[in-house]
Amino acid sequence: MVEVRLENVTKKFGRVVALRDINLRFRDGKFTVVLGPSGSGKSTLLYLIAGIYKPTRGRIYFDDKDVTNLPPNKRNVGLVFQNYALYPHMTVYENIAFPLKLRKTPQRKIDEKVHEVAKLLHIEELLDRYPHQLSGGQQQRVALARALVKEPAVLLLDEPLSNLDALLRVKIRAELKKLQEQLGITAIYVTHDQAEAMALADEIIVIHRGVIQQKAPPKKIYEEPANLFVAGFIGNPPTNLLKARLVDGAIELGGSRITIPARLPRDGYIVVGFRPEHASVDAEPLENHASIPGEVYVVEDMGKEKILTIIIGGEMVKVIAPPTAEFKPGDKVYVNIPYRRIMLFDPETGARIEA
Amino acid sequence: MNPLQRLRARRREREEPLIDVETIPRRRLTIVLAIAVGLASLPMLITYILLILTSFSNTAGMLTISDLAHYVPTIQPWIDFLEGKVEPTAGHLYTTMEILGIILNTLIVAAGVSIVVVLTSTMAGYAFSRIRFRGRKALMQLVMILHAFPGVALIIAVYALYVWSLAALPPSAWNTYAFIYVILSRASLEIPMSIWLMKGFFDKIPWEVEWAAIVDGASRIRVWREIVLPLVKPGIAALSIFAFLAGWEDFIYVWVFLKPRDIYTLATFIEEQVRNLETAYFPVVAAAGTLYLIPTIIFFITTQHLLLETYAGGMKA
């Protein structure tokens, strides 16, 4: 088990900069999720660690060992691909045994190891089959077994669940988390699915356009997003973000003025953010809340809750209401947000303004 | 943009260099492999280059590598060739041949083959791709097996048919008939593969396009001509080039059918000259060879992606 460190890593493909000056530490034995939309550079980051790409600038360390110029076969990493990349001409057994065979491990030892890892992943009865005879979930386990059998220093996973159907994804997600805790292996997991990231990670790294946006435990990412991008990317439905004018240090929103117990510039603009699940919709304003008047636009009944779309001064926000809430389109309401749940961002830089 | 350019543009998009460059230690490996393959290609390269250089030299025979040290380029062999002075070694007593006629003959055969192949296989390819009929698979299979038949077995009987049919015609029509016969029989050799190729192109066109036109009241033949054909233009372009080159390069059929009538193409011209090399002049032969090579090289360079794709497309795993 190792700690992976990237120092000033930049990766260019031709003229396109995929990653810009990345400094990161992936902690030993922890589950780190790299989260970002497609094209953000997250897979490039993973492949740099695997040795499939070489950084244009900067260095990569496994503990104190500089692996920047080491080819992938010398790094001892396990890698699971989105499409599993099982060798179609080999049985499950041969697929799993392949990395050991390449290391010239004695056959007896290979046999032992393959069965051990197959047992761990509950695929013992599949060992004689070929990949095309397996379901997606089974293929996924085989890919994982192949990555784990060589006892890698670090386990890399490239969107391993995204080819599975929704139900299976949730199930395997939990197993994956358990497995990682059990083995205590350093795991780096790339995904674009924020729910997956929240569920799995000890630490999340949010990346966008080749730049690290924030690196923090899930709870902190959720509660204290570092900037507009992170706030907008995490959460479902996403965080409501409204541009507002500052007048004499108060925020002017939807025709009403909100005074917040925070030090703000006297005038200019600011972005106000709040999560749909943190606000409530009521017939009148509440104490200790920022109350904004609005009009109900759509009501979506999800069973366990209702999602209300409300128009505030020409913009739409979403608020989650209890299933018992009785609203219909056209109702004049107040959106009440507890002061401590309000997030403020600089509209120029996107950075969060600390209250 | 013409269809060819479009195909090439599409090809370029896909031809992006592998981005997993670093999964294989490229640079060193590339150098080793490039040198190895380069050495293997050397005889081929040298020979092509020397042939072209000979056609621009005033040497008495074949140019050798050591001659290159005092090589003086001249276009005399080309002038002799185009004027038909094919045996200038015998002083001023040239044997002259109608070279432009020979080039024209070669072009007629090539163009004829191209037209026949394109016409027949765009029609048949459409039927095999788009029309449901009994025996469709069996018929296609038969056509493909025919393609595997040894050409040499066919040509004996094809010639027998030719001899037999010639008797029914007035001698004044024999030369024209020989041309038509060469074109049709040579084109037939290309038809099975071409049907298969065109069928592949038709297979890729969405059915909805065709249905829309039929619902609007067009007949099947009209749909084919006005809706489907424009969509397979790249395929037609590729096919006409391949078929043209097949006719252009043909040796056996023109040797069998045309040469006995004293109708020469570049292929039989070269054959004849080298056969009489004691009296012929090699630089002139080299010029003929170079000229003969030019369309091939031009098409080859402009369409080599197409070519690689078409050949490779014959096999699906």
Place this chain on the structure above:
Amino acid sequence: MGAERLRSFLTSRRGHLAFFLAPALTLITIFYLVPLILSIYISLTPLKYWQLNRYLTDLSHPLENYYRLFYLVTHHPDIGKVVITTIVFTGLTLVVNVVGGLLLALATYLMEERFSLFYRTLWLLPRMTPIAVYSLLWYYFFHGSRFGILNSILLSLGVIHKPVWWGVDEKLLPWGAWMILVYVNGLVGVSFGMIIFYSALRSIPREQVMAARVDGATTTQLIRYVLIPSIKWHIVFVTVWELLSLLTTYAHIFLLVEWGLIDKWWGTTWALFVFNTAFTAQALDQGLAAAAATVLVAIGLVLGLITLKIMGFKELMIEPRGEL
């Protein structure tokens, strides 16, 4: 009335089918099917000198040509050479083509793209070069005078001291002629393997190559355990296809023999023997040629069927949609 009938036929479904298929099927019938049957028929007649009227109806000794062929093969020293040459040439060239094609495909696959493209293009050149020019090139290369390219190079390097007639020198026969045959045909043949194998290699998912590298494979191991096993069906296909083409190829060889570059008999393969027997002035014995051709047809049929099987022909025939 007639025009009316024709019109209604052309707008019917069968009419459409006839319209689209007629030109191709007519040509295929005249130039493939009829000749095929006719060729087998000719092999049963004593046809020679193209005297159709005289010999073509004579079926009195239908197997005569086959007896003669068998006798020639077993007793005539020159025809014996043709048989041996065919076997050696086909076998050796097949190995050269498949192995060479595989090596070229692997080399170009592993190379950086710009080199790869250059070499792939270059090696396609022999296939595209007109037969007469291609033969001319190798005539020039292997020519027995001191001006032949190979001779001139070896002379200036001091490897040989007088020019060598590579394909006809008694001391070098039969291997001298065979080597030229194998080299000249091999150079055309490797490009087919190269193209098929290269495109097959390129269609292996990138992730599989990456996975193998991450699993610890060196380049050699990658080739042996991942690349070659992934294209094994392509290798079988190319082998069968090349075998078929080698058995039936003769145009290059015809020219090289005619031009005196290689020995007449040690340089003649079965297909060329068929052609010469039918068409060259010394023989013009079409009955015998047709019998020899029938042997090729039989082999071709078997190999052709195998190729179709490998191509996965059935799966490639997509069913038309709709009820039109």
